[in-house]
Amino acid sequence: MRELATIARHAGTVLAGQLAVMAFGVTDTIVAGRYSSEALAALSVASAVFVSVYVSLMGVLQALLPIWAEQHGRGDTTAIGASFRQSLYLALGFTLLGMLVLVFPDPILAWTEVPPAMQADVRAYLIIVGWALPSAMFFRLYTTLNQALGHPQLVTWLQVGALVLKVPLSIWFTFGGWGIEAQGAAGCAWATLLVDYAIAVIAVVLMRRQALYAPLQLWQRMEAPDWARLAAFLRLGVPAGLSILVEVTSFTLVALFVARQGALAAASHQIAANLAAVCYMVPLSLGIAISARVSWWRGTGNEAQAQRLAWLGLRIALVSGALLSGSLLLLRHHLPQVYTADPAVIALTATLLAWVALYHAADSLQCVCIFLMRCWRVTVAPLVVYCSLLWGGGLGGGYWLAYKNEATSAYWSMNPTPFWIGSASALALVAIIFIYLLYRVLRAHK
Structure with missing residues (x-):
């Protein structure tokens, strides 16, 4: 029960912060929807590209969590500081890569056949958030460090505070006023840029002044790149990041095809x-x-306790996934009204949410499974499964139903439902395979 309480506190604190971050997107969706349907459509496409890039790069840095948590379990605090400094090189390289994609988005817009009338707004949004990426990536490192130490509270407070700033800025820049012209979807991007840099600066100040970070000795002279350590980071982080890229793009590319x-x-x-x-x-x-x-328990050498907690986490994921899926089904006719007053949009969204409920039930299980497999450094097999099922079965199957199969494409003309059918079905298979893989991994380490 003590471990369950520890996990619940940590997860609850992280969830509060993650919901605050998600509220960024909810805020922008509501604000853009109230501004115009065209702005909401442009935001849908632009945010799909941005999320694909950001979350994929974030996954590379998030994969460092087991390394730092194991060092924390061993009590090797100075090693965490040295490792964190090396991770800055990793963040810099992937930040430049991400900026290249976001600031020059034309190849993606052409490949996905985004309508020309929408491209100017989408391009403006992506260029702005592209320049926000350096601050966002640094804050992801700061977040991962705190999570590994078991102290996510400071991160959550920053994320909640950022939301308080984000909401009025998005409204102001989108609708204009007080000397600023209305900017539509691009206004949401400007708000994101300002907020991201604000919390990154505060994070640096906290790292210098809070006693929590003193034992880590973070503020030492920056060492030259340790290529062996960076290679170890990449072996763990790149497959993890690519897995998230496949997962997220199988989700976000739908917006571009729709x-x-x-x-x-x-x-x-x-x-x-x-x-x-x-x-x-x-x-x-x-x-x-x-x-x-x-990972903390594995760092202490207690493999049996680590495995018991892994199965506990999976059971919690099953229960929470079922509860949220049921809630989506019950509220599917009411939730869209929070976002828009357009009756046609509300009706179509209600239909989609029935498939979203099935999608989430599977998503809950597979998400926890893949985090657990990373604790045992298993990253390549999940990547193969993702590529085969999420891209091949989910995205590819949805595209075939929507545009290539004569019967279904005629029935679901101008309707995103086929993509949600493909994605939900593929993710259910992924969840089953991941549970089996986790079982094999844990048996091999007994």
């Missing part, structure tokens, strides 16, 4: 996707909390 169906389909899909992403914060928070605790 864009050709028009503003109604794009706006409805954006609301459904936003609600799915909000629900995802629960298993994500649980995965972070349970993997930090499992």
Whole structure:
């Protein structure tokens, strides 16, 4: 019971912060939807590209959590500081890569056939958030460090405070006023940029002044790149980041493929996707909390306790996934009204949420499983499963149903439902395979 309470506190704190971050997207979706359906459609496409890039790069840095948590379990605090400094080189390299994609988005817009009328707004949004990426990546390192230490409270307070700043800024810049012209979807991007740099600066100040970080000796002279250590980071982080890239793009690329169906389909899909992403914060928070605790116990040398906690986390994911999926089904006709007053968008979104409920039930299990497998440094097998099922079965299957199969494409004309059917079915298979893989991994380490 003591471990359950520890995990619950950690997961609850992380969840509060993650929901605050997700509220960034919810805020932007509501603000853009109230501004115009065209702005909401442009935001749907632009945020799909940004999230694909950011979350993938974030996954590389998030994968360092087991390393730092194990060092924490061994009591090797100065090693954490040295490792954190080396991780800055990793963050710099991937930040430059991400900025290249976001600041020059034309190849992606052309490949996904985003309508020309939408491209100017999408491009403006992506360029702005591209320049926000350096601060966002540094803050992700700071977040991962705190989670590994078992002290996510400071991060959560910063994320909640950022939301308080984000909401009025998004409204102001989107609708204009007080000397600023209305900027539509781009206004949401400007608000994100200002908020991201504000919390990154505060994080630096905290790292210098808080007693929590003193034993880590973070503020030493920056060492030259340790190529052996960076290679170890990459062996863990790159497959993890690619796995998240596949998972996220199988989700976000749908927005780009749906864009050709028009503003109604794009706006409805954006609301459904936003609600799915909000629900995802629960298993994500649980995965972070349970993997930090499992890695801590592995660092102390107590493998049996680590494995007991792994199965406990999976049971919690099953229960929480079922509860949230049921809630989506019950409230599917009411939740869209929070985002828009358009009756057509509300009706279509309600239909999509029935499939979102199935999607989340599977998502909850597979998310916690993949975090747990990383505790035992298993990253390549999940990547192969993701590529085969999420891209091949989910995204590819949804595209085939929507555009290539004559019967289904005629039935679901101008409707994103086929993509949600493909994604939910594929994710259910992923969850089953991941549970089996986790079972094999734990048996091999008994």
